[in-house]
Amino acid sequence: MKEKTKEFLKKYLIGFILGVVSAGTIIVYAETYFLSNDVTYDNSSSGLSSTNVQGAIDELYGVCFPKTIGDTILDNTDIVISGDGLYKDEYESCRYLYKGTDPNNYITFNESDDGKAGWRIISVECDGTIKIMKYESETTIYWDNGSTDWSIANINSYLNNSYYNVLSSNVQNQIVTATYNIGTVTYENSDMKSQINDEKGKTWNGKVALVTLSEYIRASSNQTCNTFSYYSKNDYKCSGSNWMYPYETYYNGSWWTLSQCYDQDRNSFFVGTVDKKSGEPDYANPWGATFDVRPVVTLSSDVKIIGGDGSKNNPYTLE
Numbered sequence: 001m002k003e004k005t006k007e008f009l010k011k012y013l014i015g016f017i018l019g020v021v022s023a024g025t026i027i028v029y030a031e032t033y034f035l036s037n038d039v040t041y042d043n044s045s046s047g048l049s050s051t052n053v054q055g056a057i058d059e060l061y062g063v064c065f066p067k068t069i070g071d072t073i074l075d076n077t078d079i080v081i082s083g084d085g086l087y088k089d090e091y092e093s094c095r096y097l098y099k100g101t102d103p104n105n106y107i108t109f110n111e112s113d114d115g116k117a118g119w120r121i122i123s124v125e126c127d128g129t130i131k132i133m134k135y136e137s138e139t140t141i142y143w144d145n146g147s148t149d150w151s152i153a154n155i156n157s158y159l160n161n162s163y164y165n166v167l168s169s170n171v172q173n174q175i176v177t178a179t180y181n182i183g184t185v186t187y188e189n190s191d192m193k194s195q196i197n198d199e200k201g202k203t204w205n206g207k208v209a210l211v212t213l214s215e216y217i218r219a220s221s222n223q224t225c226n227t228f229s230y231y232s233k234n235d236y237k238c239s240g241s242n243w244m245y246p247y248e249t250y251y252n253g254s255w256w257t258l259s260q261c262y263d264q265d266r267n268s269f270f271v272g273t274v275d276k277k278s279g280e281p282d283y284a285n286p287w288g289a290t291f292d293v294r295p296v297v298t299l300s301s302d303v304k305i306i307g308g309d310g311s312k313n314n315p316y317t318l319e
Contacts, residue, residue: 068128068301083221091196094126100221102243104310107132108317110171122215128301133211138293143256143286148266150182151204159208159295178298180209184262209296213259213269213281219244255292
């Protein structure tokens with residue numbers, strides 16, 4: 001529901017729910033509302049805990065429109081247009097992305113990972129869910145052993161069986177089945193809008209996936225880093241503006257993306273860090289190379305943040 005509609009309803013909820021107010025004897029009708037906390041609300045039969053008018057409005061509003069995990073992040077995070085931080089996605093409305101060298105998008109997820117903030121938030125989605133990525137590699141494997149079809153790929157089977165099935169039931173309950181874009185993209189194309197549309201040309205629904213190529217590129221705060229290929233050979237500017245690039249392992253840890261390359265014999269894209277520091281996306285034969293796997297999951301909108309501010313030393317913690 002649109003925010004303006006929600007605010008309109010919040011303003012007039014008093015006309016529907018407050019009933020009798022004990023300030024003398026005042027009957028509140030549908031066309032009447034109070035904004036004063038000086039008026040005492042009789043909550044004896046309402047089930048609400050608030051004893052003032054505005055408190056009762058806020059309380060019922062929270063029941064009607066419960067705050068999602070995405071709302072919590074947006075309510076407590078400034079939206080920026082440069083540098084490190086949370087940006088409004090210029091290509092997909094109502095979606096927000098973390099960009100920059102080291103934004104405050106750290107989150108502690110899956111306590112079995114030594115209780116560390118080994119995960120980072122990719123985006124706040126339109127439905128109030130958030131997409132997160134494990135910052136360290138889970139394993140190193142082939143993308144597949146004979147196919148570039150994600151729905152039957154070896155790496156898909158590993159993530160959604162071997163990896164997912166050993167997670168605790170509490171962690172599994174926090175992960176929703178989400179739609180991931182698996183359409184092929186074109187090498188050497190800088191038209192981000194068309195490339196995103198190509199990614200959306202084919203989808204897969206599941207629990208665990210990888211980051212798409214456009215998500216990797218859009219995580220850079222440098223607006224010139226927008227090409228599905230080498231950004232600029234031997235130039236560090238793009239990897240230096242992208243938190244997804246593992247700076248501490250310049251010569252290790254090349255990792256697979258979810259995206260396949262349309263015009264290069266159906267090879268799969270990876271973020272290359274072997275023998276080059278630039279961190280530019282490149283492609284490789286998916287059954288001829290082994291790279292790191294950095295799982296991506298989507299957390300339910302119902303998951304609650306109970307602490308932290310997203311910084312590396314004080315990551316978001318979940319209920």
